Amino acid sequence: MKQRVLLTAYWVAAAAVAVLTACGRFAGSIVPDSAGPNRGQLEEVLETYGNSSEPLKYEAAEFLIKHMGWHVSAEADGVYADAAILSADFLREHIDHAYGQWKSSAYAKELSFEEFCEYLLPYRAALGYGGNQTARERYEWVMENVGIPDSIRGLKELIWHYNNAILPIRERQGRLDADCRDKAVQTCLNLRAIGVPCVVQHTIGYRTLRAHHYYCAAFDTQTRQWVRFHGESIKYYPGDDDWTSPEMMNVYRETYAPQPDPLFRADDFRPYRFESPCQLDVTEGAVGIEVPVDGDLEGCVPYLATFHRARTGLQPFTSGRPSGRGKVAFDRAVPTVWYVVTIYPQGRQQIVSRPFWVEKTADGSGRVRYAEFEPEAGGEVERIVLRRKYPVKDFLVRRIETLIGATIEGANRPDFSDARTLWRLDSMPQLKVVNYPFDASGNYRYYRLQTPGACEVSVLEWLKEGGEAIAPPDAKNKAYDGDMTTGPTDTTAIVLALEQPQRIVAVNMAPVNADNAVKPGHVYQLHTWSNRNGWTLHATRRAEADSIIFERVPKHTLLWLKNITTGQEEMPMFYDNGQQRFLYRPYDNHPAQARVTQPQ
Numbered sequence: 001m002k003q004r005v006l007l008t009a010y011w012v013a014a015a016a017v018a019v020l021t022a023c024g025r026f027a028g029s030i031v032p033d034s035a036g037p038n039r040g041q042l043e044e045v046l047e048t049y050g051n052s053s054e055p056l057k058y059e060a061a062e063f064l065i066k067h068m069g070w071h072v073s074a075e076a077d078g079v080y081a082d083a084a085i086l087s088a089d090f091l092r093e094h095i096d097h098a099y100g101q102w103k104s105s106a107y108a109k110e111l112s113f114e115e116f117c118e119y120l121l122p123y124r125a126a127l128g129y130g131g132n133q134t135a136r137e138r139y140e141w142v143m144e145n146v147g148i149p150d151s152i153r154g155l156k157e158l159i160w161h162y163n164n165a166i167l168p169i170r171e172r173q174g175r176l177d178a179d180c181r182d183k184a185v186q187t188c189l190n191l192r193a194i195g196v197p198c199v200v201q202h203t204i205g206y207r208t209l210r211a212h213h214y215y216c217a218a219f220d221t222q223t224r225q226w227v228r229f230h231g232e233s234i235k236y237y238p239g240d241d242d243w244t245s246p247e248m249m250n251v252y253r254e255t256y257a258p259q260p261d262p263l264f265r266a267d268d269f270r271p272y273r274f275e276s277p278c279q280l281d282v283t284e285g286a287v288g289i290e291v292p293v294d295g296d297l298e299g300c301v302p303y304l305a306t307f308h309r310a311r312t313g314l315q316p317f318t319s320g321r322p323s324g325r326g327k328v329a330f331d332r333a334v335p336t337v338w339y340v341v342t343i344y345p346q347g348r349q350q351i352v353s354r355p356f357w358v359e360k361t362a363d364g365s366g367r368v369r370y371a372e373f374e375p376e377a378g379g380e381v382e383r384i385v386l387r388r389k390y391p392v393k394d395f396l397v398r399r400i401e402t403l404i405g406a407t408i409e410g411a412n413r414p415d416f417s418d419a420r421t422l423w424r425l426d427s428m429p430q431l432k433v434v435n436y437p438f439d440a441s442g443n444y445r446y447y448r449l450q451t452p453g454a455c456e457v458s459v460l461e462w463l464k465e466g467g468e469a470i471a472p473p474d475a476k477n478k479a480y481d482g483d484m485t486t487g488p489t490d491t492t493a494i495v496l497a498l499e500q501p502q503r504i505v506a507v508n509m510a511p512v513n514a515d516n517a518v519k520p521g522h523v524y525q526l527h528t529w530s531n532r533n534g535w536t537l538h539a540t541r542r543a544e545a546d547s548i549i550f551e552r553v554p555k556h557t558l559l560w561l562k563n564i565t566t567g568q569e570e571m572p573m574f575y576d577n578g579q580q581r582f583l584y585r586p587y588d589n590h591p592a593q594a595r596v597t598q599p600q
Helices: 010-024 033-050 055-066 088-104 113-119 135-145 155-173 180-193 394-401
Strands: 072-075 078-081 198-203 213-220 225-229 251-254 279-281 287-292 303-307 314-319 321-324 327-333 338-343 356-360 366-371 381-386 407-411 420-424 434-437 444-450 457-464 493-502 504-511 523-530 534-542 548-554 559-563 573-576 579-582 597-599
Touching: 033 055, 033 078, 033 088, 055 088, 055 113, 088 135, 088 180, 113 198, 135 155, 135 180, 155 180, 155 213, 155 225, 180 198, 180 213, 287 356, 287 366, 314 327, 314 338, 381 559, 381 573, 444 457, 444 504, 457 493, 523 548, 534 548, 559 573
Parallel strands: none
Antiparallel strands: 072 078, 198 213, 198 251, 213 225, 251 279, 287 327, 303 314, 303 338, 321 327, 338 356, 356 366, 366 597, 381 548, 407 420, 407 444, 434 504, 444 493, 457 504, 523 534, 523 559, 573 579
16 A cells, blocks of 8 residues: 655655655664555565675665655655555566666666666656656667667767657657656656666756756766756757856756755755755856855755745755854855845745855856845835836847848739838837838738848738728738747748738737737736845836836835736846846846945
8 A cells, every 4th residue: 555645745745755764764774764564565675685696786775775765756646655655576677677787788887886876776867757667667668669779879879869769759649848857857767777877957947037947967988977968859969058058057966865965954944946855966167155144044054045036036046054153155156146145944034145246256266246235224215117027138139130121012913023112120120019100002912021031020910091900811820829929930921912902001010029028907016125024015016008107116226027917037127217227138147237246
């Protein structure tokens, strides 16, 4: 019978299971307490390999069972402790196959035993994900459905073959749009089954984006280097993607065994995504810093937190440790990021430092520079007008600029051999729907919007005299779907074909953009920053136009405009001399200028 974890919310359940078996609390053996009635099955595995002529198989079984208490299975009817449901037959079949691959695979036989235990042996690649299939079961599926051609030479070529072969299978299964975590986990476990040492890595979020990402890394035993790649993707050849973007925050490698952390106590509150110690920070380009903090941190783990749209407006990304003299130390701070130090006594977020930027110095060390955002008590207030909740991305500007020179033509022949130019776009279009009138000088049966490059148009309406719009002629064309973030692909023209000649006198048009401008009818919240309390709600307003006004806003503070109607992207900003200045320039290696900075 399965021993069910009572709390079925995934992360909470995983943490609850960990409490049962953390910090070496085993009942007289290495079998976790959470095994319950299933204890005999796990002890049977140890007995099997204890009598084996291959002592490393016993150590492999010991590794899996000893650390099994940190892992759970997410099933249709709840979340269960792995130790409570995995059978002796399952574990023996899995261990025997993984051990055989270690000894025979060209990609794995150079692994040390410790590397084998973390990179090839585990049946789990990420906490609670992947399904309970043995390595042998996965091996048989891969060989039947994917295969390994004799022509393959090298690790990267094998991964490339797997990704290409898996896509038509996923298409038949209707799973092409599966989450990146699911793709990474399945890829990792399948590659392990065919003898490729592999792990799943993830980032909780990005510097300016509300997102997360899971991907794979395979260990090349010849070069002793990690080859990073996206599971089930052929967009990039393994290892070729940009893995050092300034947007990337801390990267964690999912591990089976808990990583050393003297501050980790399973019965303490841990913030979101830090519930398990089975992850290793492998962030590239991170720096070490020391930060003065306020108050007593006794019994608390300090975290570096930065802006995140969800929850409290702050998300911790890495943990640190007290370093004495009223300071805390962090080994994995990401440069060009605005941070505060947070703790979580009794589960409540508490800010214990002033806001600061992290800079990377010429010698590769980290430096803290304080940013002054705190308004003066009883200080000045002002009326502000906001037009955006997130800055315009540079790459979108470059795409939109390609529309300059676009024309609209009218014709009565379908090949446009008698076309007449009715309108030309001579300047950068605005990032919203704009009405563009023109003199048609007659009736035409065919109209064509012609662009110099790709047709980066997200909204297009053809208007007759009096402002009446022609019904969208092609529901499949992205220019007619009303979505500001999408447009037609692989075309430089959009043609309107009418049954009879008509007089079209204007178009409503918008370029493809991220739809982050203030939108009439949407409801917005303005939050202001306090060094002690963090984000505080100032006011809620419904936008009546393409801008929104807030009264009596404290001067000299950081602001956050949140769209509670829809949307994902938001970024803190300043308001200076009637202008919005955002905290970052997206996809740039440098933060926007802070109001006042000073060295630590």
